Amino acid sequence: MSPSKVRVRFAPSPTGMLHVGNARSALFNYLFARKYKGKFILRIEDTDIERSEVLYIDEIYHDLKWLGLDWDEGPDIGGENGPYRQSERRDIYKTYLKKLQTNDLAYTCYCSAEELEIRRKDAIQNGQAPRYDNRCRHLTDEQIKKFEQEGRKPVIRFKMPEENIVVKDLIRGDVEFDHQLIGDFVIFKSDGGPSFHFAVVVDDIEMKISHVIRGEDHLPNTPRHIALFHAFGCELPLFAHMSMTMGPDGTRLSKRHGATSVNQYRELGYLPDAFSNFLALLGWSPGDDREILTRDELIDLFSIEGMTKSSAIFGIDKLNWMNGMYIRQAPIDKLTRLAIPYLQKGGYYPNGVNESEFVWISKVVDAVRGYLNCLSEIPQHAALFMNEEVEIEEASVEFIRSDEGQKVLQLFQSKIESMDTVDIDAFKSVLKDIQGELDVKGKQLYMPLRIALTGKKEGLELHVAVALLEKKKILQRIQTAQARPLI
RNA sequence: GGCCCCAUCGUCUAGCCUGGUCUAGGACGCUAGAUUCUCAUUCUAGAAACACGGGUUCGAAUCCCGUUGGGGCUACCA
Incomplete structure (x- = not known):
């Protein structure tokens, strides 16, 4: 690995709270960047104007900072390859689109969503791959005129090359995809904005991304991305598709499994070091028996070779144990500072804590820390000290x-x-x-x-x-x- | 449906690439014991897995094929 050349990115879309699965993705990218003295870039993928909300961008910043994942380039701090919000990069996408159009690699498509849906269902029913049939590739001027008169809002599609594409994945090896199963896909939506596939590739080129480390769910998308890289005449980044994070029942981690977003774990009183330590061990192993690892150790030991191919279940029991370990080992002053907000939530010290109270609270915290899985459990254990009376069972x-x-x-x-x-x-x-x-x-x-x-x-x-x-x-x-x- | 990925204790994993050292190691959880006024912590011990079927080989958790199971993709969502 040539150091200093490593440039990786975490590219969340601000359509909700930061999910633990995404946080893990961010963590691995971060560890990889730090290990090879490269750059960790934060990019906000807000091309879905319907679902993206500014509020979530702040949440993402907050959660990443809480986890101690500081980025070298990003929307808030800038960088040489900005802007870092896709919604501010429209001109760049337009320029890249022109390149494609100049080379006759893109075309306008007037098929409506309804028409597409009907054809898709037909294809599935006939046992065929539900792909776009490229029918608008060769529209006559008359047809175009007619569609325009009908007031159809067109999209722009990319002409997929007629050759199989092999994804050389650092974790999974070579994966070949049959080009016939992939139709010409949308690169500019009818709202005038770039599609995910297009924006990702353009940004990865522009931001000189060296390694794309992302979830396995993107593996089937990668041939499209590779085709686009080729179309632009650009070198490919190296791809690494990491295993997914599942819920306790083996299905995709979702709300029915309980807390799924980073902020929920923060509020429950999990310590960021414990949480990221736990996350790091989901789908990655240092190769030996060590489990409690400092951030520096994580960085030092991290490697893509150590990543697991199979998906991992987010098991709360081990997280609780690990968090308990961190709570027991934490410096008592620091732990006390972290614990006070939870005591306040429990109704104690509504007006804050003075110095002598702090000293006493720290003794209480020290006395009860052995019982805690997470900090939100502290009021129930501290109650016997804080309350005037005790209730006798x-x-x-x-x-x-x-x-x-x-x-x-x-x-x-x-x-x-x-x-x-x-x-x-x-x-x-x-x-x-x-x-x-x-x-x-x-x-x-x-x-x-x-x-x-x-x-x-x-x-x-x-x-x-x-x-x-x-x-x-x-x-x-x-x-x-x-x-x-x-x- | 089609395509792709994956498959070691209940869970996270080591081992797999470079077959023999694996009667498969560690951790969480679980059970029991020690400590203790009790619970928790801590310590000790224990139960617990190579999905299944073929093949290759003197020998397979490790290599190959198939089956089954799980997951993903198949969007003008990212």
Whole structure:
């Protein structure tokens, strides 16, 4: 690979939120560019004026930045080969169209969508390839005049060459396509804009793209693109069609599978490094057993050879595990900053967090991080610290209503009352004293206190929880528990 | 329907190109145990796969063919 010559692009269309499958595509292009010290280019394919929305362009920027995929050329930062929005490149497409027309490689087609549809159905019914029959290739002047008078809005089609086309794919090897199965396709739509196929090729030429790394769904389109490259007399980029991302049931990942867009995962509190680490392992492998990989390692290890041919299912279980690993390993200050918005969503700290609160919150976050799959789960785990009272589950009431439990609570209360602060050591020694004085230990000792203070039978180690609770709250909860009637 | 791609534990994958070292390795999840006041974490152990059928070969997860299954494309959507 000749470095510095590598130029790859991610070319989403702004017709919706950034899909995780597209994000993976962006990630692989990014890793490839960074690995070979090349350029990663962002191009917005908004030729579908009906469905494209500016709002989604901003979402794409946001999501890519969140994932840490910074681009070297793009609509927002410019570059030598701009503009980078297809809607702003109309003149360029017109110029390229002229080249085709000069060489008699394009023609006007007046077939209506309805006519096309009828012929398509016929072809399928007769067991034939549903391709355009090229019938407008040789229209007489009279026919053209007649169609124009009928007010038909024409399209412009490209004359497909009469020879088979072999796609040399870096992942799949040589794939041959029968030219007879591909009809002359539309390069300019009746709205006057370029079609996807045409715009892609023109842009890849103009932007000097060296490698086209995209989803496998584009493989059958590639012969059309290759024909266009040839028609323009341009060298081909290298193609790599990567496997697709599927839902848990093996069908195309869609809304019925749950969250499918990057912003949803961001909002659920997945960490960008964890998310991209997970995405990288979908359809790619470093070749050894490593799984938790830093961005630099990913860049260093990435190769097209390591890419899988078969499609991969987006499995949330492994993502959760991986995100949990990142959450447990993250610097606590950083994690706390990320966690605070979720606490606020849970109703805590509506007016922000001051410095001393931050310190305390970071201790809480540190205490509960072992339980988290993602940050949005944090309020439910932090509630026992944040709330004034705890709700005692019915199933646990017996622990605080038993005679033994009541004794433990009472003794604990009297010992705590005389103390200034309750830290881990103090709590442990208090428990030791109670154990000696009442001759209780294990569950009999811990459970009444656990239930009184946290409301639940399970949860973090009691001394960790107690050390984070104010003395006032501790006493209050003990009192409430003592007064709790048995139902 | 036609064309194209793909096929290793439930899932992500290593191995396949350059057949023997594969009684097929790792990870998630699952099960059990250890630790612990409990749950989670952590650690240890376990169950779990070469889709099927032919062929080539002394020998096939690895090469070839077929079948089946899955996916994609077949748009004036990208």
